[in-house]
Amino acid sequence: MLKHSRLQDVPGLEGIRLHLADDALTVWGAVQAATGESDAPIPYWGFAWGGGLSIARYLLEHPEVVRDRRVIDMASGSGLDAIAAMRAGAAETTAVDIDPFAAAAIALNAKTNRVHVDVLRSDILDDELPDTDIILAGDCWYEERFAARVSAWLKRASDAGVDVLIGDAGRRYLVHDGLRELATYDVRTTTDLEDLGRTRASVYALG
Numbered sequence: 001m002l003k004h005s006r007l008q009d010v011p012g013l014e015g016i017r018l019h020l021a022d023d024a025l026t027v028w029g030a031v032q033a034a035t036g037e038s039d040a041p042i043p044y045w046g047f048a049w050g051g052g053l054s055i056a057r058y059l060l061e062h063p064e065v066v067r068d069r070r071v072i073d074m075a076s077g078s079g080l081d082a083i084a085a086m087r088a089g090a091a092e093t094t095a096v097d098i099d100p101f102a103a104a105a106i107a108l109n110a111k112t113n114r115v116h117v118d119v120l121r122s123d124i125l126d127d128e129l130p131d132t133d134i135i136l137a138g139d140c141w142y143e144e145r146f147a148a149r150v151s152a153w154l155k156r157a158s159d160a161g162v163d164v165l166i167g168d169a170g171r172r173y174l175v176h177d178g179l180r181e182l183a184t185y186d187v188r189t190t191t192d193l194e195d196l197g198r199t200r201a202s203v204y205a206l207g
Contacts (some may be wrong), residue, residue, distance in 0.1 A: 007112065010048050012177040013056050016087065018109045020044035020076050027172030040054070042078040044139075045102035050201035052077065052138035056084035058165070058203045059136075061183075063088035069133040072096060074140065074150065079106030079117055081136045081167075086115035094118040096134070113128040121171065125153045125168035127159055138167035154206055164206035167197055179204040 010016045021043065039069040045185055059081070067089035072081035076095035081101075085093045094177055095106045095117050103121040110117040126129065141147040155178070158164045168174045169187070 001062075004126040010053070010056070012185070013060065013080075013084070013098060016056070016080070016083060017112055018046060018080060019105065019112070020078070020081075040102060043099075043101060045097070045099060045105040046076075046078070046188045048080055049139040050187050051140075051167030051191050051198050052080045053167075053169075053189070054079045054169070054183070054185045054201035054203050055136050055138045055165055055167035057185050057187070058183050059084045059088045065163075066090040066134060070131070071096065072135045073117075074128055074135055074137040074154075076119075077102055077113050077139070079109045079119075081138055082106065082117045083110055083113045083115055083137065086110075086117060087113070092116075092118065094130075096122065096124060098123050121184055122179050125149045129157055129162065132162060134163040134165065136165050136167070139169070139171075141168055141171040141174035142186045147171075153176060156207035166206060167201060168198065168204070169201035176204075177185075179206055 004187045007017055007019050010018055020067040067087045068091050071085045071090045072091060073095045076082055078099045079095050082093045082095040097103060100119060100121060103119050106117060106119050137154060140150045154164050182205055184200055187199060187201045
């Protein structure tokens with residue numbers, strides 16, 4: 001992973017640095033070669049995406065949202081939002097992702113930013129709801145089946161009294177029913193898989 005990434009500042013988030021890739025196709029090819037799988041998933045952990053950037057911005061501007069609370073960062077990728085939550089004063093944060101490369105990236109990025117983040121490499125969407133106070137979910141609505149699963153899981157969590165924050169940059173599979181917009185930001189993603197120019201991304205509360 002280190003061979004195909006470099007430590008760099010995250011646009012718009014002063015003081016947070018991540019090991020990010022400069023070229024999506026190069027790091028994707030490296031993942032395919034390492035796993036022997038030609039259909040290996042996009043290395044989401046190698047980039048800062050619009051929805052995650054918006055959540056991180058929101059937490060750093062409103063630290064009371066996570067201060068002294070237990071946080072889960074769903075489909076964490078690089079660990080950006082988990083790191084932002086800890087920087088904002090969360091009591092504890094668990095970053096959840098099924099990708100083993102993401103798990104390694106989260107641990108490395110947390111260490112780089114001098115915060116502790118627990119990493120859970122598991123698909124928890126069909127499990128019992130975790131014991132937590134707030135769930136962060138950024139950039140989960142890019143694929144129809146996964147979007148439906150994560151939306152249903154987040155709805156269960158919200159109905160059970162867990163606070164849910166969603167970050168999204170206008171992807172087609174996010175259903176806005178039941179969402180309350182909290183903030184909208186101009187953000188700059190770090191991947192050439194999306195528009196590298198500034199885009200709009202919003203933070204929503206569910207329920």
